[in-house]
Amino acid sequence: MSRRILSVVLISHFTAALIALGMPPFFGVILADAFAVSAPAWVGWFYIIPTVCTALSAPFWGRVADRHGRRWSLLRAQLGLAGAFVLAGLAPNVMWFALALALQGFLGGTFAASSAYLSTLAQGQTLAQALNWMQGSARSAMLLAPVLFGVLMTQVPAQDLYLLLAFLPLLSVLLIWQFAPADASDAAARSNETQENRGSPTGEWQRLALLHFGFNFSLVASFPYFIPWTQALTDSSTAMAGLLYSLPHGVYLAVLLTPYRSFQASRRASMLPVGLAVFAVSYLIQAVADTITTLMLGRLAMGVGMTLCLFAINRETARLASAAGAGRHFGTLDGIGKWAGVAAGLLAGVTAGLGDLAAPLWLGAATATLTLLISTLRPREEAVAHHHCLEKE
Template identity: 45%
Template sequence: MMRVLGPVLTAHYLAAFTALGMPVFMPRVLGALAPDAPAWLAGALYVLPTVCTALTATTWGRLADRYGRRLSLLRAQLGLALGFAMAGFAPHLGWFVLALAIQGTCGGSLAAANAYLATQFGRDGSLARALDWTQFSARLAMVSAPALLGLAMAWGSPQALYRYLALLPLVAFAVTLCLPRDDGHATHAATRATAPAWRDWLGLLGVQFLFYFAMVVTFPYFVPYAERLGVTRDATAGLLYSLPHLVYLVALPWWRGAAMAPDRPLLLGLGVFSLACLAHAMAPSPAWIVAARLLYGAGMLLALGGLNRALGQRAAGGHAGHVFGLFDACGKWAGAAGGVAAGALVSRIDLAAPFVAAALAGLAAVATAALVFRPLKRSLHVPASDT
């Protein structure tokens, strides 16, 4: 397993480190590249690659099914390298915006990596466990990239970092070249065989959208909210922000949920997550926030594990690229909606409002999972074309 999974995770971490590290510093990059740019532009450019990925992910997924998932993974890594190199050498704002659009349009390394893993692992639980580990590499990049790049800011201009970061996807490209080839093998018969399961897919997409919206809506204004509760140091606020992801990183190697039916960790995780979001909204002190962040991390671990098990049971076969592209696009649209909603809620209500919205979205995801997945669990079958 590790002969394939190890290189995939290494390549994915390098790509995720590249993509997740710099958006945090977008205001600083714009301040150097276009000092007269309006303040709202930083937020718009923050979500531009995400929106571009959402618009193109399903198309790339279909092409991956036809021409090969490893080829699609190589494409995502080269697209990320090209976008970052263009951003690093951008002479003006228009060129920089084009670079971000290319980064998002040609990227999508998580969906491409998961689709490739679906060609190497099956429905016996090994694919679900592999998907857990790609989430691990994403969380590791989310925790490490902003901190390490923040330190690197002292060495030169923020825009120059884009040039150096463009080298990391190229290293990922070289690692991916060493992986076994796969053949695109989506057929009309395979597509027809999966048609009866679209009600199941729509339910999974609904849970994916609600859960990712709930996570992202809490991100943009967490640090100001922590400061309002009395957290005075930036380092402490940053640690509290990262704490749920650290819980995932520490707990995943010890969690053995591969044999579980997906509804159990999914329903429990979404419930715990919703409770944690309510605890954030009602927090009277920083100590309360620590407990809420730990609970948030536990709910995130279980919910993502449940989603991965549901996908692992359904995504093997000739349509995996389309499936993971579709789910990646759904998550990206949810993230964009969450970012917009966070700004609207804070400006019109207060800093606690995003956590209330997250709790409501989490409870809606619980209801969706309970109503859609539990009845279908009894009738789940493997299409004959995939045996």
């Protein structure tokens, strides 16, 4: 796979993630300013609308991609986002805005579409590295969007940003159409998919799905309440709380941009349990922290654990993925990740209501520990196959 093709896919995903991940933190501003809706509960419900819709539609679009082509699916996702963003920017009332967010979820799914397309061009460790870069583009968007959009909203109404930024997915369509080659023909894809289904490692895919759900659940559990909890705990400014919130994502990007992204330790089967253990410990450090320094150490440890987990999960995904059923597999995994995020957000709210704002941190630690236990379990026949695979590498 050429660097040019990878760059086009990464740029396309980054621009989509910039809006899809960057605008939700400002939903409170949009609902209050554009639609005179100020109840805090509405913000939470609007936050999960696109996530739920993506979770519902991702497996379907994955199967469609396997039948009609992964580049087509990628173009479809970008066009769907462009249309949804325009509708969001023009929405005359709160119900139309909700419909726009639902369409964003149903018609989007750029991460799964991009991953499936990359799997037609690369396999094994090359695909794993491409998936690592995909995660990097998402985390870059999460770091940049709050700052960029915060500045833009001082000049432009928050809702109007959707209209101004809707050209980005359209630009991505032009780049993909011009520089990303079409994948295998429909007939060849169906033939390969039939062969794959005969010997598909179903048990390993199910195990990967559980690990994917557990990791995403534990990651998202702390998102909704971290900033207000940090401010209440340390009496810090919003800027400092935002910096601490972003710190784990910065660690991931720092590793990704150095030669350590390809270090051999990430290829060991033990790397996922180690990453989950570090991840769980980082939550415990944060839960008992009483100073900004201790909290920062916990966030740095969280970044290290998150990086190890993502590298290991991406490598496992690349090992199991094939070009034939990539759309279905990546669509399913994306849907599972979205359902994990929805469940984590809801349970975080319940635990915070029953306890305090630190409760989601304990929830994240418990889930990471349970996922760690699952990661150490492997059926005997699959463990033997995995051992042989590692020996060949």
